[in-house]
Amino acid sequence: xxxxxxxxxxxxxxxxxxxxxxxxxxxxxxxxxxxxxxxxxxxxxxxxxxxxxxxxxxxxxxxxxxxxxxxxxxxxxxxxxxxxxxxxxxxxxxxxxxxxxxxxxxxxxxxxxxxxxxxxxxxxxxxxxxxxxxxxxxxxxxxxxxxxxxxxxxxxxxxxxxxxxxxxxxxxxxxxxxxxxxxxxxxxxxxxxxxxxxxxxxxxxxxxxxxxxxxxxxxxxxxxxxx
Numbered sequence: 001x002x003x004x005x006x007x008x009x010x011x012x013x014x015x016x017x018x019x020x021x022x023x024x025x026x027x028x029x030x031x032x033x034x035x036x037x038x039x040x041x042x043x044x045x046x047x048x049x050x051x052x053x054x055x056x057x058x059x060x061x062x063x064x065x066x067x068x069x070x071x072x073x074x075x076x077x078x079x080x081x082x083x084x085x086x087x088x089x090x091x092x093x094x095x096x097x098x099x100x101x102x103x104x105x106x107x108x109x110x111x112x113x114x115x116x117x118x119x120x121x122x123x124x125x126x127x128x129x130x131x132x133x134x135x136x137x138x139x140x141x142x143x144x145x146x147x148x149x150x151x152x153x154x155x156x157x158x159x160x161x162x163x164x165x166x167x168x169x170x171x172x173x174x175x176x177x178x179x180x181x182x183x184x185x186x187x188x189x190x191x192x193x194x195x196x197x198x199x200x201x202x203x204x205x206x207x208x209x210x211x212x213x214x215x216x217x218x219x220x221x222x223x224x225x226x227x
């Protein structure tokens with residue numbers, strides 16, 4: 001899903017002709033978040049004095065060209081060049097929008113296991129068909145970004161598949177979505193709740209780029225349960 005950040009920005013002077021542009025409305029893709037080397041196209045439209053769209057040619061520019069470069073001033077197509085924040089601005093003649101902030105993140109490169117990918121959990125059965133809560137070791141992954149950057153506060157999603165699927169109740173602790181820490185590491189643990197004990201559970205960790213495409217090299221963990 002593409003999430004958009006919407007900002008309506010107004011001229012600094014008053015125009016008494018209600019059919020003339022007095023504001024520029026800008027829409028940035030993905031809430032204004034991109035990764036290094038991403039290209040994107042902002043959207044903009046001119047509004048008249050009563051808030052209706054009017055025909056006008058926008059001209060786009062970057063106020064921070066070391067971080068963000070506008071490739072086409074008429075369409076606004078831009079490319080992110082370095083991690084940081086940059087300001088993007090549109091104008092119609094002498095009418096300028098307020099600068100809109102674009103956040104450029106490190107470009108995710110790959111995901112690897114940080115530690116063992118197999119774990120055995122020994123549970124003590126409680127008749128007739130239950131077990132005390134059992135918790136696996138940490139299921140940790142290391143995210144990598146291009147140019148040696150550390151991907152901080154990036155989302156990692158864990159998913160579980162139970163074998164056999166016999167009604168066992170398992171959850172991920174603290175949850176199935178975890179964010180990388182200052183070292184680019186994310187961790188969760190698998191909890192078995194009272195009930196049937198499965199033979200094993202496969203846990204898969206994945207990441208996505210800001211634009212929604214999957215980062216290569218998902219990580220698979222296998223947690224075995226023994227009584």
